[in-house]
Amino acid sequence: MRFLIASVKICVLVKPGRTDMAARSGEFDLIARHFAPIAQRDPAALSLKDDAAVFSPPTGCEVVVTTDALVADVHFRNIDDPGLIAQKVLRVNMSDLAAMGARPGGVVLTAGLNRDLSEDWIAQFAKKFGDDCAAFSVSLLGGDTVGTSGPTFFSLTAFGYVPAGKALRRDQARPGDLLAVTGTLGDSALGLSVLMGNHPNLDDTEQAFLKDRYWVPQPRMSVSNSCMDLDCRFSVMDLSDGLAGDCRKICDTSHVGMTIYQDKIPLSPAAQSVLEKDQSCWSQILGGGDDYELLIAGAADDIKALGNQVTVIGSVTDMVGQVDLVGMDGKMAELAPGGFDHFK
């Protein structure tokens, strides 16, 4: 089903009758007007005029597929800028592709639009979505637009390509590996907290930085590319639910444990300012999520080869399923999956 088709189906089932159909078709014509031009950039989309899109992975490559849905007032705030929401919808999925070492190929987008959204809102969303697709060299291959009386939602499925057998898997960590992360952690969770009215003592620049980190994930495609270029054994995942819980996913699939040093966790100056006032915010930094940074385990030399794109935060152990945090005081405590128990 494609953008241009979904329109009519909605009308038919909500309220049968030609009058309604005519009334609503205008609404969905405008969606077609805003989304179709983005899609027509790739011949695989068949100009959105067929039942489906058709594509082929490059020779020797496998297809990587991931999907992620965002719901208003759960994953984004209804009052957020539509362009920022569009970037988040795309980028949380790009981050998953990065975590697999996949080069972005195409996306299909389901937009479940609350009926009160204005044309301007939709236009802004579509414009920025198209721009961001171009920035990530990814094609909008199709989608579906539906109306909803509930919160607006988006579901995006992204495809990428990876040389056969070379995907960066979570099950490749080995005891003795070093553990590294990209970027800085916790900014997004703190940014949401700022948006909710917390941390009023931060200066404007710091507040703006943290909010931006919440709004616009920065998928680490370049680090992902470096991992692929090095062609070493790396175990990689993207951090979306917070380091505290996410790191266990590598432990579970690789059957290993981890030791993480709290003082090695990379923090932005803004996050450091927050912590100066309130050390309990470590809980948000480690458990809050929405980082979209990569967590990478690999042999010391291989991690070293990634250079200053990553920060070493600990190591992989043979204590299966056990994740220990070495605190600022040098004392060890278990890093609980649901958050950070060190300050209880």
Place this chain on the structure above:
Amino acid sequence: MRFLIASVKICVLVKPGRTDMAARSGEFDLIARHFAPIAQRDPAALSLKDDAAVFSPPTGCEVVVTTDALVADVHFRNIDDPGLIAQKVLRVNMSDLAAMGARPGGVVLTAGLNRDLSEDWIAQFAKKFGDDCAAFSVSLLGGDTVGTSGPTFFSLTAFGYVPAGKALRRDQARPGDLLAVTGTLGDSALGLSVLMGNHPNLDDTEQAFLKDRYWVPQPRMSVSNSCMDLDCRFSVMDLSDGLAGDCRKICDTSHVGMTIYQDKIPLSPAAQSVLEKDQSCWSQILGGGDDYELLIAGAADDIKALGNQVTVIGSVTDMVGQVDLVGMDGKMAELAPGGFDHFK
């Protein structure tokens, strides 16, 4: 993002805090419990334990991708049986694959579940979804589960495989072709009408038949396979929005017109019963949608080769964009996209 991960993210952003997280993780554990077993049937899903799934199309094949979203009380009724909803979610997408001549490969499912849904509802949905995936030889490769305060929604992206360059496109119709359809038309629209309390004079069997046609689409994979086996020039699409509007999509992409004979349109006995009472129901039959039958244009001999799987309903003309209906009385009228104007 995968089933097992989405859980935590929801909690974090809805209501930060460890207590909530613990409370809600139970809810989403159960989703993992119900969906994960379905997904683990295909190694490409990586047991849902990685950032994405990885698959390869068979040698010489392209990937066909389609996506379709269904929203409660728009595309299905909230009170419908969850198993029937599950079948519809899968099958509307299978129908798109059939329309492209693609063999089903895999699906990723986003489930946006209203927070009031019971575990039993989710279990029933997942059970039937898994059974239907097996029936269509399609693998659940991943997905995302999110909570919503609004209507429940599902967004499914389906992949299929088609020999390179052989996809059944809409742009292949030529003047002089015959036009044929699978199955019978209008049953689903009439079934919804029955569910809304109309047509009380139909007997129970007829009512049950029509309702079933609304609830459970029957994607025409076998006819699709026949088209592929014949390896002729066919122009194919699936009818989801009603013949009246859908047939124009082949006209637009193939730059042709069509003449359709009303008395040739295949009707079920139940639909015939409805029409005996009320001829105005032709409007629903031709414009109501949700048929999920295939509309096929091709050379006479090739349509003939499809045998009694299809019914010839008209022919393709060189009157670009013009769709004429020859009525029961032999008189011609334009078949309007929004419905059926013959009985105005």
